[in-house]
Amino acid sequence: MPTAALTFVSRRAPAVLPGRTLTLGLTLTWLCLIVLLPLSAVTLTAAAPGWEAFWRAVGSPRVIASLKLSFGSALLAALVNLAFGGLTAWVLVRYPFPAKKLIDALVDLPFALPTAVAGIALTALYTPQGWVGRWLAPLGLQVAFAPAGIVVALIFIGLPFVVRTVQPVLEDLSPEYEEAARSLGASRAQVFLHVVLPAVAPALLTGFALAFARAAGEYGSVIFIAGNLPMVSEIAPLLIVTQLEQYDIAGATAIAVVMLAISFTLLLAINLLQGASRAHALGRGGA
């Protein structure tokens, strides 16, 4: 009798799904072939000429200027997106206005519009004859074919990231908390600083990091509007392409490795942040 009960239990307990070896094997093989092998080719080719050659390639003034420009303008664009993306998410979630669904859907346009199309459209807008540029030209502001144009393109590219990471968090944040704080005598600014901001801060940071990472490596939309002047408006990905076209493989891979290193550090930070915000959400749910 006890043996029969035991077999019954052991047969019922873990209903293991099939396909573990097959799917895991295929995934790992594919990942190695498509992603890891090519990226290790970049790293190993950059390392081949030795450290000294690597640092000489990275340390050239033109490379340093391009890296500064890429990461600097990405930072600036991500900061603009942090402010306006957060605000957009707030207005989309909390305020009623006409054609909301349509506008909400259009926020994802930068994800769907090919970057080259975005690049030529923004250039057309910001040249001194363009719809926006003609208002800026009399003020002495040049956007197209100047570093400012790079920031404009990167704002466009990164726009959905902050909105889409903050939006679901705000949807879960009940307005009752803010109303309670208001009825207890807190000012609007205090409610924002002490109730809303702490709740959305992890999502804001994640969106900011995603927008920054995407903007730093962006190529298609930027090259049309930037002007691409070495030392002034030449972004790092463009310099990689230029050096590759001149068969300067060591130079191209050296820049690539520096960019990869910065991106991976960011990716790690994003993952830690997402882990932290998930733990935060779980902790709140449990309390």
Add this chain to the structure above:
Amino acid sequence: MNAAHARGHWLRRALTALVFGFLALFLFLPLIAVFHEALARGWAASWAAVTQPDALAAIRLTLTATLIAVPLNVVLGVCAAWAIARFEFPGKGVLTTLIDLPFSVSPVIAGLAYVLLFGAHGWFGAWLDAHDAQILFAVPGIVLATVFVTFPYVARELIALMQSQGSEEEEAAIVLGASGWRVFWHVTLPNIRWGLFYGVVLCNARAMGEFGAVSVVSGHIRGLTNTMPLHVEILYNEYNFAAAFSVASLLALLALVTLALKSLAEWRLRAQTTPEQSP
């Protein structure tokens, strides 16, 4: 109290106006500009630019590369999601991070990586040359670059969805004696179809619009290895703006269709998950 209420009302309007201004400047104006510039020389000129042989070749190449890259990423995306959402194994977190990796790599670096592998002086360059096979500056290279940049879309969407759905239904089907394939086709697939559709729509949009990675590996051979975005670039650099924007407007239409389909998928996904939460 009334004054505070009026102030709140004023603030609400000001913030909404600010957001509308921001979105108009950075989203709506660029979109309108594409169509406006495309039709600057009239419908006939625009149509001629799109149906010109080089443009048609570019459209054909873009469709070919997409039709190969998207199904590949669907199969591998489903595999990755099944492995990650249904089983426990060491290094799962690392694997999930690695799947997202192409999102944070500059597309230009992806292209460079394939040049280093398959270029004349690359790792496999000599071997390919000896076997008279060409990957770089040809369709296979364009497909590979496209696969790299679009790899995460389907997998990422399905991993999150399948993890949230859990595996009870599939386990029940297995206990009742169904085979693995049967469980996948009759239990898993109906449950994930809108998530899969969502991933495919985004993957497709990126595949058709990819510029940086494809630009590095394509070699820009007109009529042969030019995709639509690269054709836009060539026309634009030749100061043939109306033609460039005409081809670009096709891609912009594609983006609008993508957004519509994406909204449909989101709506269906929400409809699918809401009734399960009610009890």
